[in-house]
Amino acid sequence: MAGRLTRRTRVTRFDPAGTTVEREDTLAVEEPLEIRVNGRSFSVTMRSPGDDFDLVAGFLVSEGVIWSAEQLVSLRFCAGTDENGLQTFNVVDAQLSPETAPPDLSLERHVYTSSSCGICGTASIEAVEKAAHFGHSNDDRTWSATLIGSLPDRLREHQKVFDRTGGVHAAGLFDAAGKLLCLREDVGRHNAVDKVVGWALREGRLPLAGTTLQVSGRASFELVQKAHMAGIPVLAAVSAPSSLAVEHAEVAGMTLVGFSRGGAFNAYAGAHRITE
Known part of the structure; x- marks a missing residue:
């Protein structure tokens, strides 16, 4: 998976003197990731491939769906291929524990987003505060x-x-x-x-x-x-x-x-x- 983080491409470099040079450049790969919960499509986000299981787990924390490892039974890649028939690794299904409520259907998204953003669509900061499982930060460290x-x-x-x-x-x-x-x-x-x-x-x-x-x-x-x-x-x-x-x-x-x-x-x- 690490090899898919970057891709080489040819570019034409222009400088103020009016000269041009053809050379190779390295691009960060960006691909869609479909996030499924209990087999049901929940969101699609554009991301850099790699650490996808961490991304899905963190996304579910940000959505207020889970907050402990015990609530997440498994994470797995679902079958998917590109135009060349190669595995894409662009669909991840998260299975929640039976005691964990699935995501609110009213939050379900079926559009591409440049980055994950969940409760940020609510009308007030107070709504986010109420949704935070760990509540107000009382950490007294310095x-x-x-x-x-x-x-x-x-x-x-x-x-x-x-x-x-x-x-x-x-x-x-x-x-x-x-x-x-x-x-x-x-x-x-x-x-x-x-x-x-x-x-x-x-x-x-x-x-x-x-x-x-x-x-x-x-x-x-x-x-x-x-x-x-x-x-x-x-x-x-x-x-x-x-x-x-x-x-x-x-x-x-x-x-x-x-x-x-x-x-x-x-x-x-x-x-x-x-x-x-």
Whole structure:
């Protein structure tokens, strides 16, 4: 599966001097993934192939469908072939435990999306807060400003697919001591977060108290929502947060960091967890 993360292509390079050069370039692969639950189609998302089981598990956590490994009985690829008759690995079926309620049919989606986004379509932050199984974040740990400021560089050191393509986002989960627990890359930043959360669910680590989620892009409402649903107390981004992301972080009791670059950053919510 790792070999499908990138693809070579021919490009024509133009420079200001008016010369052109033909050369090869490396692209990040983007393909659709159909997510089925108990054999029924639930969603289709565009993603980077690889870590698909983590993606599906994390997506179901973000949707509020599951929150523990015991609720997820199995994950399997369904049969599917391309125009050349080769297995595509683009359909995953998740079997839930008999005690776990299947997804609300009103949330069912039959359209392609660039990244997974579930409860973000509801009308209010309060609705998301009520849906979060782990509730309001009461994590009383503190993180040093030096540690938080170092995470973007630590994340960047492990972005192998980005090094080859320049075309993927990354999400990294760090413990309170700054140790990298899990890193995932994907063309969709929401998918990268879902892959990290799905890894944690399958490892039996939820809720993710005492951790920081560092992302390579901006901090959207959807990313705060996903972190909240997984019980992550701190979300840090290298770019800006949105106004709704800040509002949701405040309601959820989370710490939200933005513009984390060169060791400096802004704390938009939950600054009490960060010490000098």
